[in-house]
Amino acid sequence: MDIRHSTNPADAKHYDTARLRQQYLIESLFVADQIKMVYAHDDRLIIGGAQPIKEALTIEAADVLKTEFFLERREIGFINIGGNAIIDVDGERYELGKLDTLFVGKGAKELKLSSGNASEPAKIYFTSALAHATYPTRKVSVQEANTLNLGSLESSNERTIHQIIHENGINSCQLMLGVTLFKPGSVWNTMPSHLHDRRMEAYLYFDMNADARVFHFMGEPNETRHLVVANEQAVISPSWSIHSGAGTSSYAFIWAMAGENYTFKDMDVVPMDALK
Template sequence: MMEIRHATNPVEAKQYTTERLRQEYLIEDLFQPDQIKLVYTHHDRVIVGGAVPVKETLALEVPAELRTDYFLERREVGFIAIGGPTVITIDGEEHLLQHKDGLYVGKGAREVSLRSQDPSQPAKVYFVSTLAHQSYPTAKIALAEANPVHLGSLESSNERTIYQYIHADGVQSCQLMMGMTLLKPNNIWNTMPPHLHDRRMEVYLYFDMDEQARVFHLMGEPQETRHLVVKNEQAVISPSWSIHSGAGTSPYTFIWAMGGENYTFKDMDAVAMEDLK
C-alpha cells in the first residue's frame, strides 16, 4: 500500500500548526527492514521511496493506486544507496551500488528488485520517481563521477559541494533531476540564501546524522516562513511555492530530487535576505 498526500497551497499553509506541517510535508518512517515504503505526493505526482532489503530480495511492485501494469510503465526513477553494498536488478541485469552510488532507470523497465550484497552490511536505498513520457537508458552514477558544483564559504557557514547525478549535462532523464549535497566541516547551512522555483517541486532526504542531531528545515513563502525539525533519514516534501533551506546541529548530508515543468538546474528565483520573514 502506498501513502497518498494531496497537494497544499500557501494560503492554507499559513494556518498550519506544527503537527499539521509535519503531517503534510515530513516523511518520518521511510526505511523499514525488509520493506519498500512509498509516499505519493500530488505535488508534481512524485513518488518518494525507501527500501531496506536485509534478508529478503524486495521487488518494486506497482501499487494499485497507479492503475498501471508495472511501476515504470509511465514513470522513471532514481536510486541512491545510503547503506551497505546494494544489488539492483533491472529486467535481469544486475547493478552493484556502493555507498552513495546512484542508478537511473527509465520508463519501460518491467522488473526491478533490490537486495543486499552482504546481509551483514544491509542495503538501504532511497529513491524518487517522476512521470515520464520518453524512455532513457539505465545508467549507474558513482559519487566520484557525479558533476561537482562548489558553493558557499566558511565565513557564511555554508561551504558545500553539490554533486549532480541526474541532470541535463549528465545522466539523462525525462524530467527527474537528482543529486547529493555534502557540507564541508564546520558548516551548517544549506541553500542559504534561499530560492524558489515555481515550475517544479523538490524533495530533500537528510541523512548521515547522529541520533541526537537535528536539521531545522526552513519552508514556506519567503514572507511566511515555517520550520520542521528533522531527524536522521527523514525526508521533506517541498512544494513549488516554498523555500527549502536548513541548518544542522551537527554534520549532515542530503539528497535532493526535483520534478516538474523545466529541466535545468539553474531554473530558480533567488530570494534576498531582506525579503525573508
C-alpha cells in the same frame, strides 16, 4: 503507498506543527525488509526507501498508479546510503556502493532490490517521476557526478553539490537528483534561499548522529515555517516554498526535483531582506 495531496500556500500558513509534519515530513523510509513509498501530488513525485536484509524486495505498481507495472509511465532514480546494494532491472544486475546512483527509464518491468551483505544492509532511497520517453538505464558513482563547490566557511555553508541526474549528467525526462555534502564547520544548506515555481523538490537528510537535528525552513518567503528533521527523514517541498536548513551538527542531503523545466539553474533567488 502513503498519499500526500498538494496544498495551497494560503492554507499552509495556518497549519500548526502537527499538521505541517503530517503534510510535508516523511518520518520513516527505511524499515527492515520493507519498501516504503509516498505519492506526492506535487508533480506526482514518488519518494521511497527500502532496506532489504533477508531477501530481495520487488517494487510493484500500487493500486493508486492504475498501471500494470511500476515504470509503465514513469522513470526512477536510486541512490544507496547504506551497505552495498544490488538492483536487478529486468534480469540485469547492478551493484551500488554508498552514494552510487542508478537511473532506470520508462518501460523496465522488474525492479528487485537486495543487500550485498545482510550484516551491513543497503539503504536504498529512490524518487520516481512521470516520463513521456525512455532514457537508458545508467549507473554513476558520486565521484563521476558533475561537481559544484559553493558557499564559504565564513557563512557556514561551504558545501559540495554533486549533480547526478540532470541535463549534463544522466539524462531523464524530468527527474533531477543529486547529493550535497558539507565541509567541516558548515551547517547551512540552500541559504540564501530560492524558489522554482516550475518544479517541486524533495530532500532526504542523512549521515546524522542520532541526537542531531536539521531545522528545515519552508513556506512562502514572507510566511516561513520550520520542520525539525531527524536522520533519514525526508521533506516534501512544494514549488511555492523555500527549502533551506541548518543542522545542529554535520549532515548530508539528497535532493530530487520534478516538474516543468529541466534546467538546474532555473531558480528565483529570495533576497535576505524578503524573508520573514
